[in-house]
Amino acid sequence: MGQQHDAYFVPAKSYWPFVAAVVMFTTVFGAAHWLNAEPGDTGFGKTVLTIGFVGVLAMFFGWFRSVIRESLAGSYNSQVDTSFRMGMMWFIFSEVMFFGAFFGALFYIRMFSVPWLGGEGRGVLTHEFLWSHYAASWGADGGNGPQHVGGAFHTVAAWGLPLLNTLILLSSSVTVTIAHHALRAGHRGKILVFLGLTVLLGALFLNFQAHEYIEAYRELNLTLHSGVYGATFFLLTGFHGLHVTLGTIMLAVIWFRVLKGHFNKDHHFGFEAVAWYWHFVDVVWLALFMFVYIL
């Protein structure tokens, strides 16, 4: 900061923001209509949702295309670059807080609500009068609460697929960093290889997670409905998986942009933003591995 800029830059008008608002509205309106409809009556909502979702994809494509064009035309000065960086950092911070809400819920449930239901502490009458049989515990025997909502289930073993997934994500963080260094050094071939590896590792992670979910539903009877254990398990890992999906798509886009020669060693905000995002997803996973799978 503090450097002088000969002139300020203000981007030209664009219809993309307005389009974005319209398609976002269409998407959530469709989703809400679907959720609220009677079981046999979901067609309209699903159609609107699909239209909205396709619209969102098209919007991202169009908006980013116009930004990339302007960037390649050299329109953006270093001040714009800094604004983009700040924007991305604060966006990631907001994502951290979003996950924070779900981790907070997990901690609260494990430290307070389940033990209280089991009769710990003072003044907790549910145990006295409603569910005196309930012995508080987490995981397979108690994690679905005194009413055993969803029936008996087994938890996913931490040292199987989740461990593998941890190793995969950690290595992907390494590969993306190697690609970053290669970018700074200007070795395009090396970037493509290591960035490509990162994309593949991301896809592999998702593949294993899908397996894990299928196994949870089919064999372990661990579902969204498995009391609060299932709720926290699937929402935390599910939102994380969604972020990995997004991150993988973004990495793939960056890979194509590298191929097209969009970046050089001084100008590669797009690359860095996605790399930050990837590291963020990685850190969230470590927390998940720790608190959801191991402990």
Added chain:
Amino acid sequence: MSHAATHDQHDDHHGAPKNFFQRWCMSTNHKDIGTLYLIFALTMFFIGGSFAMVIRAELFKPGLQLVQPYFFNEMTTLHALVMIFGAIMPAFVGLGNWMIPLMVGAPDMALPRMNNLSFWILPFAFTLLLSTLFMPGGSAAGGWTMLPPLSLQSSSLAYTVFAIHLMGISSIMGAINIIATILNMRAPGMDLLKMPVFVWSWLITAFLLIAVMPVLAGAVTMLLTDKYFGTNFFNPGGGGDPVLYQHIFWFFGHPEVYIMILPAFGIISEVIPTFSRKPIFGYKAMVFAIASIAFLSFIVWAHHMFTVGLPLGADIFFMYATMLIAVPTGVKVFNWVSTMWGGSMTFETPMLFAISFVILFTIGGFSGLMLAMVPADFQYHDTYFVVAHFHYVLVTGALFAIISATYYWLPKWTGRMYSEFWGKVHFWNSVIWVNVLFFPQHFLGLAGMPRRVPDYNVAFANFNMISSIGGFLFGASQLIFLGVLIHCVFFSKKRAADRVWEGAKGLEWTVPSPAPHHTFDVPPVIHEGDLAHGHVND
């Protein structure tokens, strides 16, 4: 660092585009987007206000008068949601949009297109929210806090939740933009500790927004999955806990109330020095007070939950932490009064609203302190005393600051003076009737009248009638405001000077009135007299 030459892409360099859609829907201009925000907020203010009129009409007399209880509950719920997310917050964002670039010498917001998106999400979000009123089963009616299990009974919950998601996305993007603008777009020489207090207050507010809006999104997402996807976050039978929702909600909710007051602090810290013709007393103390209030706001949330059966230690911790906020708040009130002390004061409409802010907000702060005492709150909780408390801080606090700011900067926006006479008529009507409206609610609450009820014991009849009369007249007074605004924008003949107010300092007064469509194409050179705080090169 590369010094890009002038890459100015304005097709419309010297004025606004003529085409309506291009100007308002495709805008990258902070002034136009700010105007959109302000008009939207005003519209929502009147929609939310009409809901309040329904509430006060129903409560005019004991017994059910006009509406069904369920509709009454819809009104209390939507009144709050519309006023908080539709009126107060967008009004502050609109003011920030208009003024922050002018105050720090920036050409525009840092991310102008995202700025446009932040705005345009809002009309859609509120269409979604308000449309639930017309759906079979009606809108959400469990209060704006949407506590489960009651809120899970709402048949249109999905719409409400998605509307809140949209509003959250809009606020987060707006906040990111404001932070990037303040940190990255300041003119050379506009050091952080020379910025106007309003800019500081928005910087800190933006941080709060980014920190807590995602938490709200998480909370309502859990509501959504509990209702539609069979999860058990808030169902004790499945190991969950409805109190969990309250913790998450209020972790958002308490910082949220400061999101609605910190920019107001900033506004008052601009208006009072101008009309006292003195620099603000204790500039740095003001900045640090805002920062410490923001910090403390993260560790007081459970003062909204004293009666849910928290462990005693938690009640006590949150009681003391809450009371601690009174210290920086007291610093602010002290400094505003000290700024006026010995100043050569004049009492134009913005100043009148600012002075009444200081007095009436302080009353709201004191009732807050009463509520912060656990044993006292056991009695006051969920009574009209709470309603009185938060309307003193939000109506005579946040809203009065917004009105003050509107009068203060309107001549800069339009290039014309508003009618001082009618401004004063608006002020005196507002300040009298708002007290008739809300002061009796303290007594109602102390006497035990619960909040959110359409009917009540006859013992509460008199004060309710007084309150309703105050309510109708306060509502009517706001039509004067509308009249003053329309007159100023379209009919006023009186031109405004560039430095509209004699004692006003700051970069915003160095540009012409009305502020041209584009200001500061190149970084301005800051002169000694332009800075409200600090000196050039010190």
